[in-house]
Amino acid sequence: MRFLAPLVTFLLPTVALAAVTGSSNTDKRATAGYVLKKGPLDTPWTEKVGTDPWPEYPRPQLQRSDWLNLNGVWQYQNATANETNSPPFGTDLKQSVLVPYCLESALSGVMGSRMIWSWYRTTFDVPSNWTRNNRVILNFGAVDYEATVFVNGRKAGFNRGGYWAFNIDITDFLHSQGKNELLVFVYDPTDMGNIQIPLGKQVLEPSHIFYTPCSGIWQTVWIESAPRNHVTQLDVSADMHGEVNVTVHITGNVSIPVEIVIHEANSPDSIKHTATGTTGAAFQFSVAKPDLWSPSSPTLYNITVKAGSDKVQSYTGFRTISRGVIDGVKRPLLNGEFVFLFGTLDQGYWPDGLYTPPSREAMIYDLKALKNVGYNMLRKHIKVETALFYQACDQLGLMVIQDMPSLRPSVPVSPPTPGCNVDSVPVGNVSAQNEFDRQLAILIEQHKSYPSIVTWIIYNEGWGQETKREYPEFRLTSMIRSLDPTRLVDSVTGWNDHGAGDFHDNHHYSSPQCGTPFYSIASTPYDPSRIAIQGEFGGIGHNLTIANMWNVQKSINQINNTYEIDADLTIWNRRAHSILGELQEQIELYACSGAVWTQTTDVEGEVNGMLSYDRRINRMDLDMWRSDIQGLYDAAAARSGNSTTKVPRAEGLAMGLMSGVE
Numbered sequence: 001m002r003f004l005a006p007l008v009t010f011l012l013p014t015v016a017l018a019a020v021t022g023s024s025n026t027d028k029r030a031t032a033g034y035v036l037k038k039g040p041l042d043t044p045w046t047e048k049v050g051t052d053p054w055p056e057y058p059r060p061q062l063q064r065s066d067w068l069n070l071n072g073v074w075q076y077q078n079a080t081a082n083e084t085n086s087p088p089f090g091t092d093l094k095q096s097v098l099v100p101y102c103l104e105s106a107l108s109g110v111m112g113s114r115m116i117w118s119w120y121r122t123t124f125d126v127p128s129n130w131t132r133n134n135r136v137i138l139n140f141g142a143v144d145y146e147a148t149v150f151v152n153g154r155k156a157g158f159n160r161g162g163y164w165a166f167n168i169d170i171t172d173f174l175h176s177q178g179k180n181e182l183l184v185f186v187y188d189p190t191d192m193g194n195i196q197i198p199l200g201k202q203v204l205e206p207s208h209i210f211y212t213p214c215s216g217i218w219q220t221v222w223i224e225s226a227p228r229n230h231v232t233q234l235d236v237s238a239d240m241h242g243e244v245n246v247t248v249h250i251t252g253n254v255s256i257p258v259e260i261v262i263h264e265a266n267s268p269d270s271i272k273h274t275a276t277g278t279t280g281a282a283f284q285f286s287v288a289k290p291d292l293w294s295p296s297s298p299t300l301y302n303i304t305v306k307a308g309s310d311k312v313q314s315y316t317g318f319r320t321i322s323r324g325v326i327d328g329v330k331r332p333l334l335n336g337e338f339v340f341l342f343g344t345l346d347q348g349y350w351p352d353g354l355y356t357p358p359s360r361e362a363m364i365y366d367l368k369a370l371k372n373v374g375y376n377m378l379r380k381h382i383k384v385e386t387a388l389f390y391q392a393c394d395q396l397g398l399m400v401i402q403d404m405p406s407l408r409p410s411v412p413v414s415p416p417t418p419g420c421n422v423d424s425v426p427v428g429n430v431s432a433q434n435e436f437d438r439q440l441a442i443l444i445e446q447h448k449s450y451p452s453i454v455t456w457i458i459y460n461e462g463w464g465q466e467t468k469r470e471y472p473e474f475r476l477t478s479m480i481r482s483l484d485p486t487r488l489v490d491s492v493t494g495w496n497d498h499g500a501g502d503f504h505d506n507h508h509y510s511s512p513q514c515g516t517p518f519y520s521i522a523s524t525p526y527d528p529s530r531i532a533i534q535g536e537f538g539g540i541g542h543n544l545t546i547a548n549m550w551n552v553q554k555s556i557n558q559i560n561n562t563y564e565i566d567a568d569l570t571i572w573n574r575r576a577h578s579i580l581g582e583l584q585e586q587i588e589l590y591a592c593s594g595a596v597w598t599q600t601t602d603v604e605g606e607v608n609g610m611l612s613y614d615r616r617i618n619r620m621d622l623d624m625w626r627s628d629i630q631g632l633y634d635a636a637a638a639r640s641g642n643s644t645t646k647v648p649r650a651e652g653l654a655m656g657l658m659s660g661v662e
């Protein structure tokens, strides 16, 4: 076991509610069966997880005070395809699982493979002081891929899609007193057979850039008490001029008056603005002189919404994302100014929890590491995170370019890479395309109120992208614009560009080709009618010793498929300096407006992270990276008529190397 340097404690404003009923649902009998598995690699947080994971209030943009967290040790049993027709009601299942960690993860205590069909079971009490007239809502943060939910022996609901929050009003299924039984049947085929579902990097047979899949419940499960007519969704957008656009969605399709209070940013009891409207339809109002949200000053305003007898808390940030022409070049504008978007490719994988970070503290550690060296953005790569992740980006001031989780690659990965010849399936599967479209709309609807998200991505490198006319990205770009007119759309990042959307986006390793008058295989020539961004570059690697590596022989054998391996950290940093220098030159001379460095952390057999997969090694020479990143912002400022833009950096944070490597 390595020596662990003390972890930095982060002083993030917390949004835990003052009076919550949330607490663990730990059942002593079941807990006895849970054992943390020893996985191929752990993190500094693994041992700290315990049996009461992710206790935080899970829905910061629609908070209610009465809630109960159901995370903890549940029962689990491997299943077969048709068992959903004969649920094991009232029966103890064979194994234990720690919810909410993927069944393939060490933290789940299962660490299985081919987890195609599964049963989950727990019991819960409804707090006796929850108002009798209210409804009890069962919430799931995310279940990959299909969940059939049974409460007290009856089917209560179903959800399809591995990345989306869903809830079920279970009031009519509850016992008037005593324990209630919750059974969940999960089906997650991943890339079995011809199946084509939004799944990102998950494959049943991991191979270099494709990783271990995540099956089952992987985000917080909880119940809450809400009035019969309650707010189901709150759409809030607030711009640089103080214009606020709100839609309050409510159950029962009733149209009732809404009262909104916007609190002062730094003074909870002072009111900045009040407004009124009606549920079910968008209404607008104007707030005088708000402090704007930006990476260097991520001001957020708390909001209270009252509709009938329901009252919820939320927040927003005032900012405008747009495109404009500066000195003849198309640019992304934040609050009317060209801001160079510089981020990492952020996969969101963890060696102990896979899709689920071991804890919120761990999750925020990555974000702080990026912020600390000067990144102002991250590209959330073909994965969707918990609401608490986007809230943290809102609070820290990290812009997010959000990908739709891709379908499987539809052509063999190009250029052909030894060791990552994943099975491919043909494009043009109509039912798969329709389901992709439906889930893309859910991505937008569920995430359009986070100020940090600045751009949506539809297709990554042609994966699942139909390349015959009519190219689907045109239709899908229009759909996104109608659901969310406030952001930019990067329709196609890498490979098959047909001119859709706001960006011209090349991928090229290791050196960038960003708005340049030259391009290579799998890139396309710069299109001056759109904003030039380098959706992926960098990717340079550096091997580690086994102590910090995903200790799976097949992954280790594929390490040399990383785009470039540098002999040691000095060389790695020197190479990064040279590549960042090329990017700076492309900002100075050409039309480059943003770039995404591959990547935040190592993942399995990929050894090209800023941080190692276990987060114990930070490869960056921080002084060099800060200076090089400042160079990018300075070069961009020189092209925008502004003198300088300071690197937005988290205050008072010294990260340093967590441990060295030789």
Ligand SMILES: *[C@@H]1O[C@H](CO)[C@@H](O)[C@H](O)[C@H]1NC(C)=O
Pocket (backbone or CB within 6 Å): 019, 020, 021, 066, 127, 129, 130
């Ligand atoms: C219900 O009881 C819990 C303590 O068990 C408390 O935290 C919570 O505030 C109570 N809720 C109401 C609505 O009284």
Ligand SMILES: *[C@@H]1O[C@H](CO)[C@@H](O)[C@H](O)[C@H]1NC(C)=O
Pocket (backbone or CB within 6 Å): 078, 079, 080, 081, 112, 113, 114, 117
């Ligand atoms: C789970 O069951 C399937 C068959 O339904 C089987 O192929 C698989 O090996 C089982 N996995 C485990 C971990 O038992």
Ligand SMILES: *[C@@H]1O[C@H](CO)[C@@H](O)[C@H](O)[C@H]1NC(C)=O
Pocket (backbone or CB within 6 Å): 080, 081, 082
């Ligand atoms: C499940 O049931 C269907 C018919 O309903 C049948 O065709 C299929 O073979 C069954 N699958 C398994 C694994 O038993």
Ligand SMILES: *[C@@H]1O[C@H](CO)[C@@H](O)[C@H](O)[C@H]1NC(C)=O
Pocket (backbone or CB within 6 Å): 194, 195, 196, 197, 425, 429, 430, 431, 432
């Ligand atoms: C199309 O996709 C669906 C959903 O994944 C799958 O069930 C079906 O087998 C696919 N059809 C073909 C022809 O590949």
Ligand SMILES: *[C@@H]1O[C@H](CO)[C@@H](O)[C@H](O)[C@H]1NC(C)=O
Pocket (backbone or CB within 6 Å): 235, 245, 246, 247, 282, 284, 482, 483, 485
């Ligand atoms: C308000 O938002 C809705 C979508 O939620 C949009 O259709 C409408 O155009 C927006 N109105 C204004 C004035 O921005």
Ligand SMILES: *[C@@H]1O[C@H](CO)[C@@H](O)[C@H](O)[C@H]1NC(C)=O
Pocket (backbone or CB within 6 Å): 253
């Ligand atoms: C909700 O009400 C509006 C009119 O108030 C109506 O157009 C719409 O069809 C209703 N939706 C549902 C689901 O009942």
Ligand SMILES: *[C@@H]1O[C@H](CO)[C@@H](O)[C@H](O)[C@H]1NC(C)=O
Pocket (backbone or CB within 6 Å): 014, 015, 016, 017, 063, 263, 264, 265, 266, 267, 268, 269, 302, 313
């Ligand atoms: C905003 O609300 C959260 C609870 O939702 C609270 O913790 C925080 O202190 C509030 N911030 C301000 C500035 O009022």
Ligand SMILES: *[C@@H]1O[C@H](CO)[C@@H](O)[C@H](O)[C@H]1NC(C)=O
Pocket (backbone or CB within 6 Å): 543, 544, 545, 546, 549, 556, 559, 560, 565
């Ligand atoms: C990387 O390091 C591991 C562990 O030391 C070693 O087994 C492997 O051969 C190395 N791979 C390369 C490509 O250097």
Ligand SMILES: *[C@@H]1O[C@H](CO)[C@@H](O)[C@H](O)[C@H]1NC(C)=O
Pocket (backbone or CB within 6 Å): 556, 557, 558, 560
């Ligand atoms: C990669 O490393 C493996 C052994 O770890 C070796 O067999 C293979 O030839 C290497 N491939 C290349 C392209 O160097």
Ligand SMILES: *[C@@H]1O[C@H](CO)[C@@H](O)[C@H](O)[C@H]1NC(C)=O
Pocket (backbone or CB within 6 Å): 326, 336, 337, 338, 640, 641, 642, 643
């Ligand atoms: C930065 O440049 C833009 C565009 O040239 C201009 O609108 C803006 O006022 C400038 N801002 C500052 C702080 O100089």
